[in-house]
Amino acid sequence: MNYQTVLEEIKEEIRPYLNKGTVANYIPALANVAEDDFAMSIIEIDGSEHHIGSYKKPFSIQSISKVFTFTLALDIYGKDLYKRVGHEPSGNPFNSLIQLEYEKGIPRNPFINAGAIVTTDSLVSKYKENTFSTLLEFIKKVSNDENIAFNKEIFKSELESGYRNFALINMMKSFNNIENHTQEVIETYFKQCSIMMNTKQLTKSMLYLANHGVIPNTNSEIITQAQAKRINAVMLTCGHYDASGDFAFHVGLPGKSGVGGGIVAVVPQKMAICVYSPRLNKHGNSLVGTKALELFTTKTRLSIF
């Protein structure tokens, strides 16, 4: 199948949706983007690349960073990680604090904020003050691109307005599920959210998940095959917050979205995909990104179902 043609068709078909939805504006730094921007990249395991739109323009990856920290923590701790963070969907967002209380500070999965904060805390326990640099090195390695950094302005804004995340980390600390200083963990967490990448880099960075844990062109094993499958499973069931079921239902691929407008997706044993468009639907996921991926699996029949 000619994926470049598919990308071009998708670009046409999503056009009527480009002015729908709303860019995240809880911090000014995030709102400051070209609202109708669009980019999409496909990279196959064999190395073939297909891109469309502004695929070289970096954006804030936000929660997509949770895939990287989950990978690193799973590599370090193996199944022990699940003592501190589960792998079940979380139900609606209203319940996040209730469940944290009810389940004694153990977040449901590593892709909700509480779970990602615990995951980052587990990295801080291992890498101390080098945690963020280690994470950044890892991302550069799986992206095969040295040119990746975080945005200081976004980081500072997040830190200044992240009261709800401070509430979450303090609640988990009260249940002894945070091992390090809350300030240190939360700063690392907001730094990882502020990393800037483009769709090409993000797509490349997901190939190890499409390829049983191994970076295809370098044959470098990042995690085991079993672990790669499990990360995919958690992306499918938990990757889109309260719309995870909807994403599985309409797109049918493991994926992870970020409030910056990016979505990554994995076609196991075939390819990785990334789409970017900053306006969000009511669930906080890229509206056009979700639509583009739905069109992609409809056209290519690559849904895993």
Add this chain to the structure above:
Amino acid sequence: MNYQTVLEEIKEEIRPYLNKGTVANYIPALANVAEDDFAMSIIEIDGSEHHIGSYKKPFSIQSISKVFTFTLALDIYGKDLYKRVGHEPSGNPFNSLIQLEYEKGIPRNPFINAGAIVTTDSLVSKYKENTFSTLLEFIKKVSNDENIAFNKEIFKSELESGYRNFALINMMKSFNNIENHTQEVIETYFKQCSIMMNTKQLTKSMLYLANHGVIPNTNSEIITQAQAKRINAVMLTCGHYDASGDFAFHVGLPGKSGVGGGIVAVVPQKMAICVYSPRLNKHGNSLVGTKALELFTTKTRLSIF
């Protein structure tokens, strides 16, 4: 791959687990089974069958019936069904009532009890007093087997002790999300849970979900390809209650369990599987059944991830 050999290996390997877990005993009629029983069936789209254990012995299908009512309701109402029942995972069981209250009587998905009751209510609105017979005819058709009936003793016991389900239906009725008389709907619901089938029949009955909505040997289209994919997606994200994430994580296939000890699973475009063993793990799913399916995808690499 020789699936019969795989089944034989699995039978050996699950042996140490056969005396673990507990048979459902909330009603005596369900507890009255051979506790260490085991059966497993695989039927490929091309018609090849592979069975092991007591695969001709019928058991109470319980919640597996929800797959059939979801299919029928989706066929009748299409997307309108989602106005009355969602397709998102529900989080932990504790939250089911909270969410029903918070979300104004709309259950999260058709595989939790509240959602299955709404689904059955939608069938009663269409088929009136013929609802159960219509459902049974449908099951006979997809199973290609006339010899299927419900167990009156189990039905009566369920009806007499199903206070929590009565609570759910009355709550939804108070939100106007039940259209028919509560007694009529709940009786139909408990009847469908009391249907007796063996692993061979259940496996055959799932083939349309593995085959894009079409029964392979008859070419009868049950639902559209898109609908079949969506049912699979909902089975993956919501099919095992509070252990849905865990099942996706360890097994990696769309599946649906019943408290009677059965689990069905679908390998899209390849085959359907059913396993039976009545002892349950702490999540209320067949302990050996879950283990057997995990062994199956490990051995065959048929996980969708």
Add this chain to the structure above:
Amino acid sequence: MNYQTVLEEIKEEIRPYLNKGTVANYIPALANVAEDDFAMSIIEIDGSEHHIGSYKKPFSIQSISKVFTFTLALDIYGKDLYKRVGHEPSGNPFNSLIQLEYEKGIPRNPFINAGAIVTTDSLVSKYKENTFSTLLEFIKKVSNDENIAFNKEIFKSELESGYRNFALINMMKSFNNIENHTQEVIETYFKQCSIMMNTKQLTKSMLYLANHGVIPNTNSEIITQAQAKRINAVMLTCGHYDASGDFAFHVGLPGKSGVGGGIVAVVPQKMAICVYSPRLNKHGNSLVGTKALELFTTKTRLSIF
């Protein structure tokens, strides 16, 4: 103090509020009242009576009946009653089902619906098919008036539309906190809610709570002094649902409201009061009734605080 003058002043001062609020209309039978009606009665322990407005016109007492069933059950079971129903405020109404789930089917207090249903169930365990007639006899005795009955039309309407109460009783039954058939209990419960009384009768019926458990003019001991105080305490902390704190705050007397528009209140060791006006505020309590009682304690300085 001349209480008749106080009543006349109050009648003048509440006039601007008489067309505010909304009559309960969840069943037609309740909505069918004179919307701007007003009545208020005061009876002192020494027998002095003071009335104003339509004090001889009966209305549906609704939840005020819970004071009578609580009294009867406390007399029969003493402290054992608290194993089945607590005496703590319940927080907001949203939580009623959550708390019932979290606290294993034990309602927080006898004045929320769940708690009143358990209380009625405890009476059915004792009085069987004579429960309602026993209750009615009790009410006639404490009111010193034979002319009291329930309204069949209201009863039937309640029964036909009381889905949420059916949900509550079934949930409690699933936790084994209902001993009798749900239908029998719920019918008794709705009958007691449908009892018709006027402000004169209701005021008289509350005198034993103002007089340490003893009916003043007959010296008949209904309950012990300690029990009377405790019923007053529960009325103060729990008598007005989600506005109990507000009522204590503004009125400062033990009281119990009904959705039919009545409110009873007790001035310990001095008098009982009843006010009626059918339009309700947003908490489901008589708007003018609440205002009238606030004026009463402001004018008379009879607040217990």
Add this chain to the structure above:
Amino acid sequence: MNYQTVLEEIKEEIRPYLNKGTVANYIPALANVAEDDFAMSIIEIDGSEHHIGSYKKPFSIQSISKVFTFTLALDIYGKDLYKRVGHEPSGNPFNSLIQLEYEKGIPRNPFINAGAIVTTDSLVSKYKENTFSTLLEFIKKVSNDENIAFNKEIFKSELESGYRNFALINMMKSFNNIENHTQEVIETYFKQCSIMMNTKQLTKSMLYLANHGVIPNTNSEIITQAQAKRINAVMLTCGHYDASGDFAFHVGLPGKSGVGGGIVAVVPQKMAICVYSPRLNKHGNSLVGTKALELFTTKTRLSIF
């Protein structure tokens, strides 16, 4: 009535309970007390004092400080205060976070932690860096005693381990119900909890609530009569967390407890009472203190019911 004799009787009768319950030990500084200590003071509006036990020994007043901040905030803001904090009971502690989430960051009353933190925040908005000194001056004034200070060790320990309170304040800040820097507010809050007073000082400090808002011996009006009644009403309905109903039920007086082992109570228009004993019951209130107050109202018939 001879209150000194009553105190002596109580001291005898609570003796068997002195070794029951557990001293608060979430911070070492609090656990470091004489576990079987007991003190009780009564001061009448006319100035008569009655004391027993270690009534000159200061202890950590903890949540009793919330009465003082509520008084000050009510005096400054009047009814506007209720836009930021309610006056309804909160139900069980599990619900505090649910309710904060559900009710958009508005705590239910000023006596749960979240509500007291908002109250303190409202004082910081007015008094800035002088908030704590203003509060301390107020307490010295109502106690008529200059010799009152906070315990730095307890303050530091609270600050270092108060993760749950940090969670609460951050959650409320995310709903814009905290106006000042979270660190500044929380430090003031923990300082007020660390104030040390003895039963004599605390009893004196409550007399304005027994005397319609006026300090009896100085005739200094602290708040209006209506406000004093309302603080008493909130103490009665909300003063003992999840055991507020129970306290109203058994003691029948407005009261406020602290985890340090103190309980204050008010007999309107008659007297104030304070009892101290550091071992707590399962609700976190002084076990012997609660028992002593129950004995007091039984013996003196001073329950407001």
